[in-house]
Amino acid sequence: MFVRPTEDEVMYCDALEKLLRDVAPVARVQSLDNDKAFDFELHGALADVGAWGVGVEAGLGGSGEGPVMQVLTLELLGRNATSMAVFGVIQYMATRLLRQFGSDAQKQQYLADLCAGKLRASFCMTESGGGTDILAAMKTRASRRDGGWRLQGSKHWISGAARADVLIVVARTAEHRSRGITLFIVPAKQPGVTVTELGTFAINGYDTCAVMFDDVALGDDAVLGTVDQGFMQVLGTLNSERLNAAAVASGIGRGAHRLALDYAREREAFGRPIGQFQALQHKLVHAGVDLEAAWTMTVGAARLEEQGHDVSVESAVAKLSASGAGQRAAQLGMEIVGGAAFDLELPMQRYYRDIRLYAFAPLTDDMIANFLGERWLGLPRSY
Ligand SMILES: Cc1cc2nc3c(=O)[nH]c(=O)nc-3n(C[C@H](O)[C@H](O)[C@H](O)COP(=O)(O)OP(=O)(O)OC[C@H]3O[C@@H](n4cnc5c(N)ncnc54)[C@H](O)[C@@H]3O)c2cc1C
Structure with a gap:
């Protein structure tokens, strides 16, 4: 309603809607969600229309578009194929990190194939001891050993690791x-890497995993960016990740609203x-x-990010707003659809389950509110 896409954006979204x-x-x-199965056919079809290359320059194998096209893609996926939307958030995070911090050789090796859907990546940061206070x-x-590195430890709640070819792993080095x-950058088949799928109640079309690293040998060429600066590199991508999470949450909420x-x-x-x-009309309005x-x-x-502005506050506000609006819409959808909301053949229960992810990922709504209290409202830091 208030968002007026450009002609190019309308054409792209029309094509994507038709594909979906x-x-x-x-x-x-x-049916795939009920079977806990990843939709390889949809993943391939989306690669064919360039969806996985959005945000990456054409010269590196991408489609050359930016943040607006990413949120438009993810909103549409959130409305229709919720698990694939979550895949999209991880895909865009991986390609952004590679594009911004990868060496020429790493870009050559991974970027074009990720954009083409020939490779899939996972982002491994959270550990079982906690995601919010991750440091x-x-x-x-x-650790440095034999002219390279040895990786030891484990990650928890990692999206897509069971079907990933490459893992971007965040590790302590000092x-x-x-x-x-x-x-x-760790190839998923590297000796010493073990991936175990976890049982979860949502995002069923995309696996969530524990990943163990047992003395995994890596060369210097596995370092993505600068040694000891990885956390700053990840923070640098957070605005985009919040926006992308906001887009998926908006899509899921709008899907639930449309169905209701x-x-x-x-x-x-x-x-x-x-x-x-009237009781229902008002709630729907x-x-x-x-x-x-x-x-x-x-x-x-x-759009502001695309124009080069710092959108750390705006992206956090958008994420908080979309997470809340999406959860309330899905909750209302469950009420309006009544008993049929429990039907596993209908998507309302999927929207209701899947929207929960964006209440705490990539950052919990509490932490986003902490950040906004400090950076937007100018209150003392609360954590
Ligand atoms: C399906 C799924 C997919 C995921 N995918 C990935 C992935 O691909 N890669 C990855 O690295 N991680 C992933 N995660 C992990 C996710 O990012 C974390 O769950 C998230 O960061 C929250 O961490 P936590 O669950 O450990 O909660 P905790 O950090 O233990 O927090 C628990 C509660 O305490 C609150 N809290 C903590 N500190 C404060 C504070 N200072 N002020 C107020 N409240 C506070 C939190 O808001 C939350 O409500 C995934 C998780 C799930 C379930």
Whole structure:
């Protein structure tokens, strides 16, 4: 409504919507979700239209677009194929890190194939000891040995590791709390790497894993960026990740809202469609307003980022707004669809489960509020 895409953006979104209708109709997405299966066909089709190369220059194998096209892609995926939207957030994080910090050789080796969908990456930062205070929790360590590195430790809650070809691993390399962290590119099949799928209740079409590193031998060419500066490198990508998370949350919320609306138009009680009851209409309107506000802020922040502005505050506001609006819309959707909301053939329960991810990933809403309290409102740091 408030977001007016450019002609190019409209053309791209129309093509993507058609692709999703053709390759990923609701019944198929739902059935793969119920089977906990990744949609390789959709992943390939999205690679063919350049979706995985958005944000990467054409010269490096990408589609040459920026943050706005990324949020448009992820919102559409969130509305339709929620797990693939989460894959998209990880894909864009990996390609951004490689694009910004990779050596020429690393870019050559990985970027074009990631954009083409020939490789998949995972981002391994969180550990079982905690994700929010990750610098305190991080026990995974890379030590200098035999002219290279040895990686030891484990990561938890890692998206997509079971089907990843390459892992970007965040490890401690020195004692300094934040300036003692380095990023490593680790082939998933490297001896010493063990991936175990975890049982989870949501994002069923994309695996979530524990990853062990047992004395994994790495060369200097595995370092992504600068030794001991990895945490700063990750922080540098956080704005985009928040925006991308906001886009998926907006998409999931809008998917739930659309489904609730359709249902309210069709379902009858007391001789009229339930959408005629004012109690339901008002709730649907309020949910729609919340979602529209979140989406407007998300695209607005992405446009500012594309113009080169610092959007650390704007992206955090958008993420907090979209996470809340998405969760409320999914909750309302569950109410309006009633008992059928429990039906595993229908996507409402999937929206309701999947939206939970963006209440705490990549950062919890509490931590985003902490950041905004300090950086936006100018209050003393609370943590
Ligand atoms: C399905 C799934 C996929 C994921 N994918 C990835 C991935 O691909 N890569 C990766 O690295 N990680 C991934 N994660 C991990 C995710 O990023 C973490 O779960 C998240 O960062 C939160 O960490 P935590 O779960 O350890 O919560 P904790 O850090 O233990 O926090 C617990 C609670 O305490 C609150 N809290 C903590 N500190 C404060 C404070 N100072 N003020 C107020 N409240 C506070 C938090 O807000 C939260 O409510 C994934 C997780 C899941 C479940």
